[in-house]
Amino acid sequence: MDNSELLAWLDGRYRRWIALISTIDPARMDQPGVNGDWSVKDIVAHLTGWNRWLIARFHAACQGEPEPLPPWPASLTSDEDINGWIYMANRDRSVRKVVDEAQAVHQRLRGIIEGLPAGARIELVEPAFYRVWIGETQFLVGEFFDHFHDDHEPDLRAWLARDAATAAAKHNPIDHGPT
Numbered sequence: 526m527d528n529s530e531l532l533a534w535l536d537g538r539y540r541r542w543i544a545l546i547s548t549i550d551p552a553r554m555d556q557p558g559v560n561g562d563w564s565v566k567d568i569v570a571h572l573t574g575w576n577r578w579l580i581a582r583f584h585a586a587c588q589g590e591p592e593p594l595p596p597w598p599a600s601l602t603s604d605e606d607i608n609g610w611i612y613m614a615n616r617d618r619s620v621r622k623v624v625d626e627a628q629a630v631h632q633r634l635r636g637i638i639e640g641l642p643a644g645a646r647i648e649l650v651e652p653a654f655y656r657v658w659i660g661e662t663q664f665l666v667g668e669f670f671d672h673f674h675d676d677h678e679p680d681l682r683a684w685l686a687r688d689a690a691t692a693a694a695k696h697n698p699i700d701h702g703p704t
Contacts, residue, residue: 526647528638531655531666535638538670539631545681546624553688554620560680563612566623568677570615571608573627576669580633583666586659587642634666 546569554565563571574596581593597610615623638657641647646658654671657664665671 526649528641528647531647531657532635532638534655535635535666538667542670542673549685551620559684560677565681566620567612567615568681569627570618570623571611572669572673573623573630574611574615575672576630576634579664579668580630580637583637583659583664586662586664587637587640638666
């Protein structure tokens with residue numbers, strides 16, 4: 526399998542993700558309540574934070590360099606603690622900056638895949654899930670989208686549905702007739 530197939534898959538997943546995110550009014554993207562206290566912006570920052578770490582490791586492997594240190598403090602080892610750190614690092618950033626960074630990170634991932642070194646192996650693990658091997662190190666390049674789809678998209682869609690139902694109720698009050 527070559528990188529053009531992986532890039533086509535990655536671009537398709539990215540377009541679907543952007544299409545969904547683009548349906549949300551930017552003024553609402555920092556409203557809490559989508560996933561617990563997290564907003565859409567917080568979810569995007571969370572996914573981007575993990576994707577930045579994947580890309581840093583992926584880039585280093587492609588260059589034959591040692592794995593870099595993670596961007597979070599080394600004392601953080603659990604996903605929950607790391608997610609908390611990512612949240613705190615991004616909570617005061619604007620929606621525009623968070624979304625722009627997500628787009629830039631996606632472009633960096635594309636660039637890495639376009640320039641994979643000779644000997645890199647791309648394999649389809651299961652329908653629509655790819656793994657890239659650089660030597661003995663594997664990279665799950667679709668983890669951003671898979672994690673979003675499995676763990677955050679249902680909450681986001683439920684939040685959007687609740688909002689739509691609330692807006693419809695405000696615009697179409699039930700006529701109870703004369704009282």
